[in-house]
Amino acid sequence: MLARKLFVALVALFLLGGCLVDHSPSLGGAQTNSSCCGGGSAVGLRELDFPYYSLREGFSSQLNLVSDSPHPIDLTIAIYSQRGNSVLATMSIQPNAKLPIDLRALLTQLGADANGEFGEGSIAVHFEGTIMPVVGQVTLTNLALRLVHESEMVENDPGRTDIPPILNGLWWNLAPGRDARIMVANMSVMTVTADCASWYYNPRNHPPCQCPADTSGTTSSTVTVQVPTSLRVVSVSVLPTGTSGDYGCTPSGDYGIKVKITYQVLDQNTRAIQSSLMEPQEEVTGFYINGVPQPNPTPNWAEIGPTRISGTSQFTNPSGQFVDAPYGFCYPTVSFTSWTQAISTLVKGQRYTVRTNSISESSSSQGHGSITNNSDISKSR
Amino acid sequence: MRAPLATLCLVLMWNAPFAADESDPYSVAVVRSLLSLPPGTSFGVSEKQNERLGDRAAIATLKLFDEADLTRPETIRKLLPVLRDSFSYPQLISIAEDRRPAVTLFLLHYLERNAPDPALKKEITAVEVFIKAKTEGKAQQQ
Numbered sequence A: 001m002l003a004r005k006l007f008v009a010l011v012a013l014f015l016l017g018g019c020l021v022d023h024s025p026s027l028g029g030a031q032t033n034s035s036c037c038g039g040g041s042a043v044g045l046r047e048l049d050f051p052y053y054s055l056r057e058g059f060s061s062q063l064n065l066v067s068d069s070p071h072p073i074d075l076t077i078a079i080y081s082q083r084g085n086s087v088l089a090t091m092s093i094q095p096n097a098k099l100p101i102d103l104r105a106l107l108t109q110l111g112a113d114a115n116g117e118f119g120e121g122s123i124a125v126h127f128e129g130t131i132m133p134v135v136g137q138v139t140l141t142n143l144a145l146r147l148v149h150e151s152e153m154v155e156n157d158p159g160r161t162d163i164p165p166i167l168n169g170l171w172w173n174l175a176p177g178r179d180a181r182i183m184v185a186n187m188s189v190m191t192v193t194a195d196c197a198s199w200y201y202n203p204r205n206h207p208p209c210q211c212p213a214d215t216s217g218t219t220s221s222t223v224t225v226q227v228p229t230s231l232r233v234v235s236v237s238v239l240p241t242g243t244s245g246d247y248g249c250t251p252s253g254d255y256g257i258k259v260k261i262t263y264q265v266l267d268q269n270t271r272a273i274q275s276s277l278m279e280p281q282e283e284v285t286g287f288y289i290n291g292v293p294q295p296n297p298t299p300n301w302a303e304i305g306p307t308r309i310s311g312t313s314q315f316t317n318p319s320g321q322f323v324d325a326p327y328g329f330c331y332p333t334v335s336f337t338s339w340t341q342a343i344s345t346l347v348k349g350q351r352y353t354v355r356t357n358s359i360s361e362s363s364s365s366q367g368h369g370s371i372t373n374n375s376d377i378s379k380s381r
Numbered sequence B: 001m002r003a004p005l006a007t008l009c010l011v012l013m014w015n016a017p018f019a020a021d022e023s024d025p026y027s028v029a030v031v032r033s034l035l036s037l038p039p040g041t042s043f044g045v046s047e048k049q050n051e052r053l054g055d056r057a058a059i060a061t062l063k064l065f066d067e068a069d070l071t072r073p074e075t076i077r078k079l080l081p082v083l084r085d086s087f088s089y090p091q092l093i094s095i096a097e098d099r100r101p102a103v104t105l106f107l108l109h110y111l112e113r114n115a116p117d118p119a120l121k122k123e124i125t126a127v128e129v130f131i132k133a134k135t136e137g138k139a140q141q142q
Helices: A025-032 A103-109 B002-018 B028-036 B044-051 B056-064 B073-085 B102-114 B118-141
Strands: A006-012 A044-054 A060-067 A073-081 A086-093 A098-102 A120-129 A134-142 A147-152 A154-157 A178-184 A192-199 A216-223 A230-238 A255-266 A279-289 A321-331 A335-347 A350-363 A370-372 A378-380
Touching (some): A044 A060, A044 A134, A044 A147, A060 A073, A060 A086, A060 A120, A073 A103, A086 A103, A098 A103, A230 A350, A255 A335, A255 A350, A255 A370, A255 A378, A279 A321, A321 A350, B028 B044, B028 B056, B028 B073, B044 B073, B056 B073, B056 B102, B073 B102, B073 B118
Parallel strands (some): A006 A178
Antiparallel strands (some): A044 A120, A044 A154, A060 A098, A060 A134, A073 A120, A134 A147, A192 A216, A279 A335, A335 A350, A350 A370
C-alpha cells in the first residue's frame, strides 16, 4: 500500500482578504488611479502568492518567475511555514528574464529548517511595478512517484486582486492507498474564518448524485492570522538643526525639537507583523500652541510617509516597520505646544487604529526642546 | 483683471478631477490650517501636508481668498512660504498633475502684478524663481 501511495495535493487558497479588498480611491487612487482594469500601466506595490510548496516525502519545489518588463525588478520573497513564520530573501529579475529558484537551496541559505518547520508552506513575492510584469508558478516534483504538479500563482495587490471569494478544486481517481491534501493558506494580515468543504463521491456516482453519509463530509477550520493592533517604538532620534539633509528645526526657528520615530506594527499577541502591505496614516486633533487651539492640521487621515526624511515610506517595510519624521514643532521663540495623534494602518482598504499619542512639547531656549507622550516617546536636546 | 481670473478658474476646473481627498478635493482645510500657523513656526505634521500639495496649494488659495484679499501684503506674505514649500520636494507631491506649477505660477504672476510694494514684488519673484528651478526638469518630463 505504501508503494502505491500517491500523494495528491490539492491546493486551495482561501484568501478572504481578497473579498475585503477596497476598490475605493482612498487606497487605489494615488497608486493605481483605477479600481479595476483600467490602471494597467500604473506603478505600485504588487504581491504574487503561491499557496503551496512541499519539500517533504521526496518532493522538491522550484519557484519559477518570468518577467516581461524592460527593466530589472527587485523582488522580496517571503516564504511562510505552515505556522505562519516567515523568512525573507531579496533578489532581482533581469529584463525579460526567467528566474528559477530552488526552494530547498534558498531556505538552507536563509538558515531555515527545510526538513522541519519550512518543509511545506506558501510563498509571497513582493515587488514594485506595473500590473503583472512578473508572473510565475511553483513546480512540485517527486521523481520516485513520477509526479509533477504546480502551485499556481494568484495576484494579491492592494486595490486589485484576482482571487475570488470561493475557490474550487477538482481531483479524481482517488483510490485506496491514495491521499488528498487540502492546503488552506491565509496570505492576508487579518483573521479569516474559512469554510473548507470537502466532498468525496463514490465511484461512478454521477448526477443526480447522492453522497452517502460515510463518504461525504464538511469540515470547518479557523485560520488565525495577525491583526494590526498596536505599535512598539523601536527608536527615537533627534533631527539636528539645519536646512538640508535630514534636518529638524531651522536656524531661524530653532526653539523646540523634531525627532525621527521608528515603529514596529504588532499583532493581537504583541508579535511583530512582518508585512509590507500596511499603510500607516495619522490624524492629528486637539492642536494647541501656547494654550490657543489651532485648526486641525490633518482634517482627514493622511499618510505618515513618505516625507523629506530618509527612511520614510508610504508602506511598512517587509519587517513591518515604518518611520514617522519629521515629528515635532519648532518656533522662533519660547513656546509650548500639545496635540493628539492617532495612528492607523490601512490594509487593503481596512483601517486598524493602532496607537494614540498625546504629545506635549516645549522649549525654553534656542537650540533646546523636549517632546514626550508620557510613555515610550521622550526626547530632549 | 477679470480675464486672468476667469482663465484661472478654467485651470481650476481642469485640475478638479485629479483631486486626492474626496471630502476636501482642493485641500482647502489643509491650506487653511497651514496659513493659521504663527509665522516662523514649523510643525512636522503640517510640513508633510504642505510638501505633498504642489499646485493644489494655489488652487486652495483661490478658494480661500477673493481678489481684494490677494492684494493685501499681509495675506501675500502668509501665502508665499506655503506656495514655496509646496514645491520644495516635487517628488513628494502626491498627485502627478500637481507637480506642474501651472496655477501657482499664474497666481504668483497675478500677486506680483498687484502687490503694492516693490520689496514684496521681489519676494514674490524669488518664490517664482525657486518653484521654476525645482520643477523645470519635472515639467519637461511630463
